[in-house]
Amino acid sequence: MGRIARGQPGHVARAEPDRAELTCQELVELVSDYLEGALSSDDQHRFEAHLEGCDGCRAYLEQMRATILAVRGVTDADLDPAMRERFMDSFRDWRSLRDV
Amino acid sequence: MVPVDRAGSPGPALPAEGGPTDDAGLVEALRKGDEAAYRALVDRHTATLLRLASMYVSNPEVAADVVQETWIGVLQGIDRFEGRSSLKTWICRILVNKAKTAAQHEGRTVTLSDLGDDGLAPAVDPERFHDQGPRRGQWSNPPREWDRPEERLLSKETRAVVERAIAELPTNQRLTITMRDIEDLSAAHTCSVLGIGDGHQRVLLHRARTHVRAALEAYFSDVTETA
Numbered sequence: 057m058g059r060i061a062r063g064q065p066g067h068v069a070r071a072e073p074d075r076a077e078l079t080c081q082e083l084v085e086l087v088s089d090y091l092e093g094a095l096s097s098d099d100q101h102r103f104e105a106h107l108e109g110c111d112g113c114r115a116y117l118e119q120m121r122a123t124i125l126a127v128r129g130v131t132d133a134d135l136d137p138a139m140r141e142r143f144m145d146s147f148r149d150w151r152s153l154r155d156v
Numbered sequence: 157m158v159p160v161d162r163a164g165s166p167g168p169a170l171p172a173e174g175g176p177t178d179d180a181g182l183v184e185a186l187r188k189g190d191e192a193a194y195r196a197l198v199d200r201h202t203a204t205l206l207r208l209a210s211m212y213v214s215n216p217e218v219a220a221d222v223v224q225e226t227w228i229g230v231l232q233g234i235d236r237f238e239g240r241s242s243l244k245t246w247i248c249r250i251l252v253n254k255a256k257t258a259a260q261h262e263g264r265t266v267t268l269s270d271l272g273d274d275g276l277a278p279a280v281d282p283e284r285f286h287d288q289g290p291r292r293g294q295w296s297n298p299p300r301e302w303d304r305p306e307e308r309l310l311s312k313e314t315r316a317v318v319e320r321a322i323a324e325l326p327t328n329q330r331l332t333i334t335m336r337d338i339e340d341l342s343a344a345h346t347c348s349v350l351g352i353g354d355g356h357q358r359v360l361l362h363r364a365r366t367h368v369r370a371a372l373e374a375y376f377s378d379v380t381e382t383a
Contacts, residue, residue, distance in 0.1 A: 079293025081285045085278070088362035092343065094354075112298025116280075119299055123369040126309040126318050127337040135202050139220060143198050143227050144191075150231040151189045 078106045083113050087120050179243040186234050198227065201244060204339045205251050211331055212255035213262050222258050226251040245345040248335075252349055279366040302376050314375070321371035325364050332357060333364035 078086070083106055089095050090103050107114055185193035205226055209219040229250045237246055284297040308314055322330055328350075335346040336357075347357050 079285075080295045080298075081278075081280070081282070081293040084280045084366075085362075087279070088358055088365060092358055092361075094358060110295075112295035115299045115301045118305075119302060119369050119373065120365060122302060122305040122309055123365055123372055124337055125305075126314060126372060127322070127333060127365070127368060128340070129310050130315060130318055130322070130338050131203075135199060140195075140198060140202070142220075143202070143224060144195065146224060146228050147191060147194045147231065150228065151191075154189060 078102050080106075080110060080113050080116075083107075083110075084116055087117060090117075091120065091124075179239065182243060183234060183237055183239070186231070194231075197230075197243075197247075201247055204244075205247070207334060207338070208248065208251055208331070209255045209258075211327055211334070212252075212259040215262065218258055218262060219255075222251065222255045225254045229254065241348060242345060244341065245348055248341070248345075248349045277363065279362065280370075299373060300377075302372075308376070309372075314372070317371055317375045318368055321368045322364070325367060329360045329364035329367070332360040333368070336361055337365070 083103060086095060086099065086103055090100065095103060107117065182193050182197060186197070202223060205223045206219055209222040209226075210216065213219050213222060226247065230247055233250070237243070241249075284295060286292050286294050286296045302308070322333060325333065331350060332346060335341045335349065336343065341349070343354060343357060347354055350357070352360075
């Protein structure tokens with residue numbers, strides 16, 4: 057990932073964030089935009105530069121990724137056969153009218 | 157006589173073996189009155205439709221009625237479907253219209269415009285950051301990595317935590333996370349079904365996901381401490 061270099065040659069200022077750097081508190085608000093690919097390329101660089109030097113934010117990002125996976129895991133029970141039959145009846149009604 | 161090379165095979169272009177799975181094939185088959193194609197659509201999308209309907213109406217029977225009306229609407233409108241959106245998006249949009257009408261009859265109104273203050277709530281409790289000094293805005297109480305997330309995230313208990321967290325969300329956030337993350341609709345399709353802009357959609361998704369994350373974090377830290 058040779059990405060950190062841009063705009064901030066080599067140093068990761070942890071104790072005294074300069075104006076261009078994101079704080080952790082700012083970063084957590086940008087996580088969804090980051091995951092959606094909606095950040096400007098400047099902001100994306102700032103985001104990734106911050107991650108390089110911040111364990112807490114890396115853990116946070118991973119938790120958000122894991123959260124999305126967990127939400128995806130919420131799937132539905134199988135369709136109730138009686139309900140499906142009801143919807144199939146609608147189809148047969150429709151087709152018989154259409155065939156007339 | 158028509159030259160032989162004019163058409164590859166005689167007869168109507170019926171769906172190939174196994175039935176059509178792509179939108180165009182399904183639409184084509186449905187227009188011809190193909191029951192199997194309809195059944196495939198019902199099996200594939202009914203759960204999604206019920207889930208969405210139940211966000212607008214509280215009575216499960218009314219939600220089922222809304223889904224039935226949606227399928228009737230799909231059949232009646234299939235000749236007019238132009239394929240400008242995906243079939244699923246189109247079906248969801250029909251559902252949302254039917255569900256809104258049913259919600260009005262039920263005396264519930266759901267508006268997506270009332271973004272309200274849920275758009276301003278922070279993703280993470282401000283108490284977890286330093287609020288002054290040179291470390292202002294940095295974690296004072298950072299999140300810890302979750303242990304073995306892949307196993308634990310798929311457990312029944314975790315799923316219950318996630319479902320409860322989603323149920324607590326304001327309707328607009330609940331709809332958005334349901335469409336995006338449960339039903340796996342694209343951002344563009346979600347915007348189109350809900351009639352909202354992309355930026356608004358991202359704010360809602362962000363709020364919803366951060367709420368679920370916080371619920372999972374609380375749950376996992378409890379489990380770890382009591383284990």
